[in-house]
Amino acid sequence: xxEIKKNTVREPLFHLAKRSSIHPAAAWxxxxxxxxxxxxxxxxxxxxxxxxxxxxxxxxxxxxxSFIKGINTSNKSFLENRKLWAFFKETAILLCISLAVxxxxxxxxxxxxxxxxxxxxxxxxxxVAFYLKDSVPGWALLLLMLVGALVCGAVWAVIPALFKAKWxxxxxxxxxxxxxxxxxxxxxxxxxxxxxxxxxxxxxxIQKLPVIPVSKTSSINDSFLITLIVLILTGLLFVYLxxxxxxxxxxxxxxxxxxxxxxxxxxxKVIIRTMLVSGLLCGVAGYLIGAGLDQSVTxxxxxxxxxxxxxxxxxxxxNPLVMILTSALITVLGAGAEQITKTFNVRGALPDVFVGxxxxxxxxxxxxxxxxxxxxxxxxxxxxxxxx
Amino acid sequence: xxxKIALSMRGITKRFGKVIANHRVDLDVYEGEVLxxxxxxxxxxTTLMNMIAGIYFPDEGKxxxxxxxxxxxxxxxxxxxxxxxxxxxxxLVDLFTAAxxxxxxxxxxxRYNLKDVNSRVSEIxxxxxxxxxxxxxxxxxxxxxxxxxEIIKVLYRGADILILDEPTAVLTPQEIEKLFRVxxxxxxxxxxxxxxxxxxxxxxxxxxxxxxxxxxEHIATVNTCDATESSLTEMMVGQKVxxxxxxxxxxxxxxxLEVKHINCRDAEGVQVLKDISFxxxxxxILGIAGIxxxxxxxxxxxxxxxxHLTSGEIIFxxxxxxxxxxxFHKSMRRVKELAAQDAFHDQMGNPISFQxxxxxxxxxxxxxxxxxxxxxxxxDLRHKTPLQIRELGVRLSFVPEDxxxxxxxxxxxxxxxxxxxxxxxxxxxxVDRKKPKALAEEIIKELEVSTPGVNTPxxxxxxxxxxKVLVGREIAFAPKVFMAAYPVRGxxxxxxxxxxxxxxxxxxxxxxxxxxxxxxxxxxxxxxxxLVINSGEVTGIVDARTVTKEEVGLxxxxxxxxxxxxx
Numbered sequence: 045x046x047e048i049k050k051n052t053v054r055e056p057l058f059h060l061a062k063r064s065s066i067h068p069a070a071a072w073x074x075x076x077x078x079x080x081x082x083x084x085x086x087x088x089x090x091x092x093x094x095x096x097x098x099x100x101x102x103x104x105x106x107x108x109x110s111f112i113k114g115i116n117t118s119n120k121s122f123l124e125n126r127k128l129w130a131f132f133k134e135t136a137i138l139l140c141i142s143l144a145v146x147x148x149x150x151x152x153x154x155x156x157x158x159x160x161x162x163x164x165x166x167x168x169x170x171x172v173a174f175y176l177k178d179s180v181p182g183w184a185l186l187l188l189m190l191v192g193a194l195v196c197g198a199v200w201a202v203i204p205a206l207f208k209a210k211w212x213x214x215x216x217x218x219x220x221x222x223x224x225x226x227x228x229x230x231x232x233x234x235x236x237x238x239x240x241x242x243x244x245x246x247x248x249x250i251q252k253l254p255v256i257p258v259s260k261t262s263s264i265n266d267s268f269l270i271t272l273i274v275l276i277l278t279g280l281l282f283v284y285l286x287x288x289x290x291x292x293x294x295x296x297x298x299x300x301x302x303x304x305x306x307x308x309x310x311x312x313k314v315i316i317r318t319m320l321v322s323g324l325l326c327g328v329a330g331y332l333i334g335a336g337l338d339q340s341v342t343x344x345x346x347x348x349x350x351x352x353x354x355x356x357x358x359x360x361x362x363n364p365l366v367m368i369l370t371s372a373l374i375t376v377l378g379a380g381a382e383q384i385t386k387t388f389n390v391r392g393a394l395p396d397v398f399v400g401x402x403x404x405x406x407x408x409x410x411x412x413x414x415x416x417x418x419x420x421x422x423x424x425x426x427x428x429x430x431x432x
Numbered sequence: 433x434x435x436k437i438a439l440s441m442r443g444i445t446k447r448f449g450k451v452i453a454n455h456r457v458d459l460d461v462y463e464g465e466v467l468x469x470x471x472x473x474x475x476x477x478t479t480l481m482n483m484i485a486g487i488y489f490p491d492e493g494k495x496x497x498x499x500x501x502x503x504x505x506x507x508x509x510x511x512x513x514x515x516x517x518x519x520x521x522x523x524l525v526d527l528f529t530a531a532x533x534x535x536x537x538x539x540x541x542x543r544y545n546l547k548d549v550n551s552r553v554s555e556i557x558x559x560x561x562x563x564x565x566x567x568x569x570x571x572x573x574x575x576x577x578x579x580x581x582e583i584i585k586v587l588y589r590g591a592d593i594l595i596l597d598e599p600t601a602v603l604t605p606q607e608i609e610k611l612f613r614v615x616x617x618x619x620x621x622x623x624x625x626x627x628x629x630x631x632x633x634x635x636x637x638x639x640x641x642x643x644x645x646x647x648x649e650h651i652a653t654v655n656t657c658d659a660t661e662s663s664l665t666e667m668m669v670g671q672k673v674x675x676x677x678x679x680x681x682x683x684x685x686x687x688x689l690e691v692k693h694i695n696c697r698d699a700e701g702v703q704v705l706k707d708i709s710f711x712x713x714x715x716x717i718l719g720i721a722g723i724x725x726x727x728x729x730x731x732x733x734x735x736x737x738x739x740h741l742t743s744g745e746i747i748f749x750x751x752x753x754x755x756x757x758x759x760f761h762k763s764m765r766r767v768k769e770l771a772a773q774d775a776f777h778d779q780m781g782n783p784i785s786f787q788x789x790x791x792x793x794x795x796x797x798x799x800x801x802x803x804x805x806x807x808x809x810x811x812d813l814r815h816k817t818p819l820q821i822r823e824l825g826v827r828l829s830f831v832p833e834d835x836x837x838x839x840x841x842x843x844x845x846x847x848x849x850x851x852x853x854x855x856x857x858x859x860x861x862x863v864d865r866k867k868p869k870a871l872a873e874e875i876i877k878e879l880e881v882s883t884p885g886v887n888t889p890x891x892x893x894x895x896x897x898x899x900k901v902l903v904g905r906e907i908a909f910a911p912k913v914f915m916a917a918y919p920v921r922g923x924x925x926x927x928x929x930x931x932x933x934x935x936x937x938x939x940x941x942x943x944x945x946x947x948x949x950x951x952x953x954x955x956x957x958x959x960x961x962x963l964v965i966n967s968g969e970v971t972g973i974v975d976a977r978t979v980t981k982e983e984v985g986l987x988x989x990x991x992x993x994x995x996x997x998x999x
Binding site: 065288292295296299300302303306307308309310 | 736738817818819821822830832834836837838839840841842843844848851852853855856861862863892
């Protein structure tokens with residue numbers, strides 16, 4: 045062999061190795077570091093892009109403050125702080141949809157149709173209200189609306205599950221396409237329901253959800269109820285996935301269909317049943333939006349939260365309790381982004397860049413949790429020997 | 433020794449993360465010899481050879497070829513040094529012919545002339561005694577023919593050091609003999625042959641010297657003529673191991689499982705089981721021998737209810753005469769069904785029909801043990817799902833070939849894996865983890881499973897420990913029929929013998945054991961009878977105490993098809 049070859053670099057500067065295990069505290073440390081790095085990078089990006097900041101670098105404090113101001117502006121007490129409760133409510137809705145996609149994800153059934161399933165829930169609730177609001181009493185209407193929301197959400201989720209179980213169709217594309225069908229169904233009904241042709245249905249005059257009066261402000265009471273319901277659902281889903289027989293079956297099917305068949309699990313049944321759970325939870329989310337907040341439906345009722353929910357669920361590694369954190373984080377970022385547009389008077393798209401940077405860092409940190417970087421060791425010695 | 437050293441390694445170390453695959457290995461290979469690299473699974477044999485073949489790069493140490501230090505950074509470098517490796521898993525293009533595969537990647541000047549290649553291939557084949565048709569497509573070839581192509585490919589490139597990684601694993605005894613004859617001729621031609629193996633008798637029959645590796649370290653290199661099976665094992669394992677598998681005569685062998693004329697097609701519609709019939713008796717071990725992929729997997733899966741049969745019957749004889757009915761695996765519906773068929777009597781011999789009794793009353797009677805079977809149960813397992821089979825009270829244990837992909841859930845701990853069979857128990861909607869946890873702890877203790885804890889994902893355990901967990905669970909199920917597919921594949925010697933002992937204990941407690949194996953020596957030593965299967969057909973059922981390895985080998989390649997057509 046030639047001399048040249050002997051002296052060339054033997055090993056790359058660093059290589060990656062999969063970690064065999066990592067201490068949970070270390071993993072959370074890495075995630076926290078990722079958030080911090082994300083915010084620092086955001087600051088840098090903001091400095092590069094926002095003129096106001098370049099003129100007055102001290103404003104960077106305002107920039108970071110926006111993320112807190114986005115959810116909390118006033119010094120009002122906890123139960124009277126409207127903005128804070130609006131944040132809780134938004135988080136709750138997002139969390140509810142995230143809960144919905146989670147059982148399917150645990151089963152490795154990539155349900156990208158939560159948007160449509162939730163929208164169908166809204167449509168179901170409002171449809172019932174539209175046709176029956178004059179013929180049944182208010183409380184019965186609220187119940188019927190719930191039934192309508194649950195049925196519509198469930199049907200929208202079970203259709204792709206049936207196709208998957210029967211013919212092994214690709215669930216990702218199927219559920220994604222179902223979103224569009226749901227959107228157009230809403231458009232269709234709006235044309236029928238709104239004779240004026242404006243296709244925008246005003247708030248229906250129906251009874252609101254009963255409230256637990258914790259505050260003098262009625263909007264806070266609404267938020268309180270929704271937050272409470274979703275927190276209860278979170279606990280229930282956590283128990284369902286971790287301690288129930290059905291939850292165990294979901295984990296086995298998700299890990300290996302062959303193992304599931306071997307152990308006598310009816311895989312088709314589990315797929316359909318799990319998507320039914322998913323759809324019902326989407327129905328609940330739709331009901332909370334339709335009956336609890338909007339009393340109306342538009343094609344934008346869910347507003348993309350069905351897709352955001354996928355990220356919430358993934359970031360939490362499909363753990364419902366951790367999802368409280370991740371959904372809150374994403375809502376904080378969204379609210380902060382909105383606040384930045386106001387504070388710095390910039391276009392709406394720019395803050396989304398910041399949200400993207402932070403999420404990128406958080407998702408990217410998973411890589412460092414799973415892998416470690418090993419730098420070249422003793423390379424110098426090795427080369428010295430080779431030279432000798 | 434007057435022979436010339438062809439290749440030597442000095443202080444070779446290779447680490448994968450924290451795992452040290454090879455630690456300061458020194459090794460010499462002479463010209464014109466067969467050197468066996470012997471060691472248990474995972475001791476670093478293949479890693480070491482991969483460093484000569486340019487697949488891995490050593491972390492430390494030097495390699496010398498013909499006395500000159502060399503750096504081998506890629507398989508191409510290795511070829512230039514005339515080193516060629518035949519991997520365990522062949523790397524051939526199925527749609528190409530043998531000759532096309534052989535020239536693939538060879539950089540030669542001049543025009544590409546397939547005729548020329550064909551004649552050169554034939555020349556090499558003739559020289560060393562291969563049989564090969566250069567024009568034959570790979571997909572038409574048997575495993576042994578493919579291996580021949582791989583070897584010629586390496587020779588065609590002018591290699592004078594050949595490394596063969598576990599070349600005999602997939603061959604029949606006859607094919608192994610043929611391969612060894614070829615290797616001996618190559619040795620006479622002055623080539624150095626390195627053969628990686630963990631089979632002792634092969635080492636003794638073909639090699640000149642043996643290098644023994646243990647846990648990544650080079651223990652010793654000895655001349656084969658000075659070695660015995662037990663001395664080699666001792667060096668391999670690091671302690672004395674008794675290589676005897678005990679085998680008692682089955683006592684009271686009654687037919688437990690009768691497979692009658694079953695046929696089965698796979699998802700592509702190819703017939704994978706053809707008219708298979710056999711009986712397994714209680715208290716015996718029935719071995720199943722055959723070339724890999726001859727239908728062993730499908731056969732076991734058919735019995736376990738995981739393959740759809742096109743025809744045939746699988747009869748399970750449940751020795752239940754005068755034994756109490758239990759709800760352990762029987763549903764209320766099934767108990768009622770059987771009562772309607774007048775299958776039960778009480779201790780006095782009077783029939784029980786459960787007429788006019790509520791579910792609670794029936795449940796009480798059964799749990800008191802007052803309901804006895806009148807006769808042995810005869811159950812047809814055909815077209816039953818695994819769950820239905822269990823609900824019928826058939827205690828069928830199955831250790832599948834794919835342990836983590838089918839038998840266990842890799843991401844779950846031992847406790848949760850124990851639940852796989854039993855989680856349905858009880859009426860509550862929630863799983864009970866107490867009993868599975870106790871079982872997990874018992875298995876860890878009894879079978880000496882080394883694991884950080886009951887909740888460590890089983891994927892992180894070593895192959896031997898994974899298998900102990902799986903076999904332990906299946907035995908805890910108190911089976912009447914115990915099926916195991918390649919249960920010792922990838923296991924070290926001590927773990928393997930633990931598994932053999934467990935199978936023997938099952939046999940002695942009256943279980944019908946079906947053991948699919950690949951090592952004929954083990955099959956011959958452990959089993960009572962051996963069923964030989966080839967291309968989905970039974971080619972013979974022989975007495976394991978009297979049959980020879982060669983006879984089994986012949987049956988493994990025998991085809992019934994031609995005879996049948998004539999008949």
